[in-house]
Amino acid sequence: MGQRFETGLMHIPEDKPLPGQREPCPHVLIGDEGFALKPYLMRPLPYRQSKADARKEKYNTGLYRARSGVENAFGILSQK
Incomplete structure (x- = not known):
């Protein structure tokens, strides 16, 4: 792939x-x-970079939420 x-x-x-x-x-x-x-x-951006810059922290937070949503959807799908 x-x-x-x-x-x-x-x-x-x-x-x-x-x-x-x-x-x-x-x-x-x-x-x-x-x-x-x-x-x-x-x-995600490296932890040290994101803690020093609010925009980078916001990017990492948004990316984490998107990834979490996708992982949850696949978890629900695999239980069906």
């Missing part, structure tokens, strides 16, 4: 604007600190 993302063979939809916005936003995967930086992957 990682190789398909790297080579662009995953058939990811084209960038679209978020609701109420005009600028297109790319579709990305959400990961944790264990993943290497990639153009298609969002991962």
Whole structure:
């Protein structure tokens, strides 16, 4: 799967604007600190950087909430 993302063979939809916005936003995967930086992957910023900057802390908090929601959805789905 990682190789398909790297080579662009995953058939990811084209960038679209978020609701109420005009600028297109790319579709990305959400990961944790264990993943290497990639153009298609969002991962948290290092703890030391985020504690010194409120914007970075807000980014990490939002990313954590998104990741938590996805993990909960997969947990519910796996119990069905």
